[in-house]
Amino acid sequence: MTPIERQRAGRSSAGHEGAGASSGPPDELVPLLRAAGLTVRPIEHAAAADVGALRRRVAARSGPLVCSGLMEDWPARTGWNPADLAKRHGERRVTALLDLPATGVLFPQDQRGYERELSFGEFLDRMTAAGPVAPCYLAYQRAHEIFDPADYDIASLCPADGHGTDTRVWIGSAGTRSMLHSDLKDNFFCQVWGEKSVILLDWRDSRAVYPFPDNLVNSRIDLAEPDLGRFPRLRKAVLHHARLRPGDLLYIPRGWWHDVRAHTPSVSVNHWFGEPLGLREYLRLLGALGPAYWRATVRDFVTHGMLRRQEPTRFFFSPASTGKRLYDAVRTGDFSRSNDPSADA
Template structure:
């Protein structure tokens, strides 16, 4: 029997099945007037996500960056974006090598404008030094910045995953849908065995049959417009889907989760398949250095990462 219950969710006073067969959806909190003290007290310190509505509207980047701006300024710069991307909420099931292609920024922007699903993702802003004065993450509270990344693309989808440090994500051009999930729900998110930071779950249309524990998850839905800032605390799962044409800047900063934190997360996930893949990748791709075919947006596997951490620690210790 379906019982009507009052929810605070994206869909207003919605209906939830009485026996909890669907995940809960609530809106991401929004701070309308960027109030520094409130942001720190209510969100940064307790590690809770929030949208700071319009907090970066005054940035030159928000006022002047468009795909055309990049095409004009950096026309012949060589990049390796992903192109002809699949229409999916879980890109990690695909292989990176089938989508990465070398081209110039001019050619990439033409592709974007032709309706191609494509992404110049996670590009280090150190490559665009002449744009550094167009944005200011320190003013938003970033400290000990590790990297500022640029994301330019059309109809993109970054699947549900988490990172190891705090992130301020600023929507520069176009719009993005954002879905966040608390680290407390990690054990319900079916991470890939070889990469425990990436989830197999579709955020917008979860498949409860394939992933029954997802019904226990609370999804937090948000929508970003140019000038909006999304605070993603470290360890929080996030999913971002762009409109036709989008530019985003992200800033990873602050204290990074330790390998011990990762170890605890894996233990909490409680999936033997992760431990099996961990040992396999540690030996096969780490110790034996066998090549690997990376997942789309996948990068290094958990086992390889552990191997690299261990070898860099041993090198440091031997010095």
Template sequence: MGNSVKLEVLTGQELIERRHVSDVSPQRFVRDYFLPNRPLIIEGATAGWTAASWTLDNLSQYLPDQKVSVRNNQSGVLFDANTMAFEAADMPLHQYLHLLRTGANRTPMYLAQTNLARMVYRPERYVPRLDYLRTADYHLQSNIWVGTPGLATPCHYDFAHNFYHQIYGHKQITLFAPEDAAGLYPNPKIPAISLVDVAAPDLDRFPAFSRATPIQFVVSPGDSVFIPAGWWHYVASTYDNNISINQWFLRLWSRNTQQLKMIPPMLNHAFRHMFLSENR
């Protein structure tokens, strides 16, 4: 749909800053956002990236035509927030892209959280390290997400800082500060995931959700969002087919195995399933 997409006017946007990359030096980013754990929308951070030109029409020119695990669900929910269960089908990448381009898919489909390092040699050729992180001692994991309208991930938080880059199409993102955790009703078995359906909350079952403060906004191609560790986020493919890339700062989790061993077994399972999964 491109520029013809009509974007909604969402709430809480005044609670997050939107700045052009030229207005955010590495020093300012670290001082004003990274260290205070404040989210930020940055415009133009991906300018010049090879990946910034990716579309459904040309993506197969850059990524190999290997089999990928495509999640699909009639409800549009990426996985069940209670069980982590999801439906998936393996198919060649070119077949999946053809389904999206032609609209032949019968249910919402998502190539979700696929590690680019397992698809291409030296993914930094396409997705470089941002200037904000060039001097930081962090390993980055870059994942690609390719989906259709009608999809959403349950509200959850990450254990690592995250840059979310919109490459093609649009996404609607809803953030909640860590202080809102009580109103999000963390899953007792997997506390990093909320039991609340943010798009249609059941206030009889989850009354405290009404006291949480959502920060909702739409990201377009060229937008990058810094989502600090611990910030809850709900990401919805509301408008059109889309391609996104996220980068996790994995210093804590990839290099400190002793701390990783201390995570409760169910939470450790959820972490590995959501954030370190391989193509199936």
């Protein structure tokens, strides 16, 4: 029996078995990872609400940082709870993801199969009632399309550098998951209401997360079920963990891999900013990953670039494949436009 199996057996005998999710509640993820022999370290927490310290960390890109107290003046901190949101915005029509899978890395069906249009009020009712077995998510929604930008003064925390920015909201039930993936820009992730856990890995550990051969920014590893026989390089990586509570801001440096899971119904807002990772970094990673990745890239360069065949969307908000992005780079000089949320802001 593996360490993870022994730990789960102990939980079951004590009457704490998860409701349908094989990995148990999200707050058990760190003990499971450590029981598997992985190194998990807490993310540094700033001692005080210090914008200067946050900006210095961004300038140095010396690793992630959790700050508290920087959001206390935001109207969102008191007004973005389900009851108030329903009163102010309940009639608005939204497209949300309903009855999502509770386990696995890829969606069993195309993401569009989970999309439903409903009122925001109806979604909030679904969100508060949903359990972790079939979570629901209003995710990757541009914040200004629902809320007054004065509610979330996140842009003032960022250095002005001339690069495109984008702000999104994430509103969902307990059990929602953004599986291990990498974004090309720096990220301020702000927890407004509810609680989430985040696991991070450095971009330099990208080989250890075993990206999909056709997509360099999504990992094949479910950290709730880390198969170290299949993914042995993960043993040598350092994982960084934080539990985010209302008022916490997490700085995620560009390229850092992150896995985000909700403990409770949750409202979050994030802001992408800064200079993106470029073609050179991705080509360096592609070269290190080997022939299987090269073949997938050539295939998708032809299929989804030259032949323009539509790509499936079974990742969580699927980015374009590596081959399609390389095709875009050849044609336009921009490898990351299709993966840059600020490109069409």
